[in-house]
Amino acid sequence: MDAFLLKVTIFVILFAVGWGFGRHAERKHLTELEIQEKRLAYIRLDSSRFKTTEHSGQLVSSNVVISHDYFKYVIANIQNFFGGNLSSYETVVERARREAVVRLKLEAEKIGASEILGLRLSTTEMGMDGGMVEVFAYGTAIQNH
Numbered sequence: 189m190d191a192f193l194l195k196v197t198i199f200v201i202l203f204a205v206g207w208g209f210g211r212h213a214e215r216k217h218l219t220e221l222e223i224q225e226k227r228l229a230y231i232r233l234d235s236s237r238f239k240t241t242e243h244s245g246q247l248v249s250s251n252v253v254i255s256h257d258y259f260k261y262v263i264a265n266i267q268n269f270f271g272g273n274l275s276s277y278e279t280v281v282e283r284a285r286r287e288a289v290v291r292l293k294l295e296a297e298k299i300g301a302s303e304i305l306g307l308r309l310s311t312t313e314m315g316m317d318g319g320m321v322e323v324f325a326y327g328t329a330i331q332n333h
Contacts, residue, residue, distance in 0.1 A: 210256075214279065221286050228293040233327075235307045241330055246299055249326035250291035254284040255319050281321050285309060288323040301329035 256277060267273070288309065296304050304327040314320040 217283055221283065221290060224290045228290060228297065230302065231293045231296055232303045233307050234303065234305050237306060239305050241305065243330050243332050245305065245328040245330045247326065248292055248295040248304065248329040249324065250288050250295055251322060251324040252284050252287040252291060253314060253320055253322045254280055254287065256280050281311065284321045284323040288325040292325040292327065296329035299329055300331050302332050303330040304328065305330055
């Protein structure tokens with residue numbers, strides 16, 4: 189019985205540490221994203237497939253891979269067992285998407301662009317347990333000058 193109690197205690201400790209560090213890292217990342225999104229808001233995004241312009245353009249791309257924390261892993265496994273929406277993973281996917289767009293705008297900013305046309309996003313689940321998500325973003329950066 190003592191070995192079982194020890195295993196449960198270790199699990200609870202790891203679960204609490206994962207939850208604490210995971211929430212801290214997620215909040216920090218969301219704050220950083222918000223700051224960058226506000227700073228880069230002047231770069232417009234357009235996802236139209238057939239929009240054209242007389243200004244020169246250049247392909248820009250970015251990608252990001254974000255993994256979940258241990259807490260989200262445990263919660264997602266419980267939700268997956270019962271079926272339905274895996275809300276614990278939605279924040280991971282949302283953060284990855286936002287980060288990919290911020291990085292894309294940073295690439296556009298480097299070449300002096302003020303608009304990205306034909307924005308496309310691609311999402312891939314990675315890892316054996318689906319614990320990571322990759323978002324690849326690309327488009328045509330337009331220099332309007």
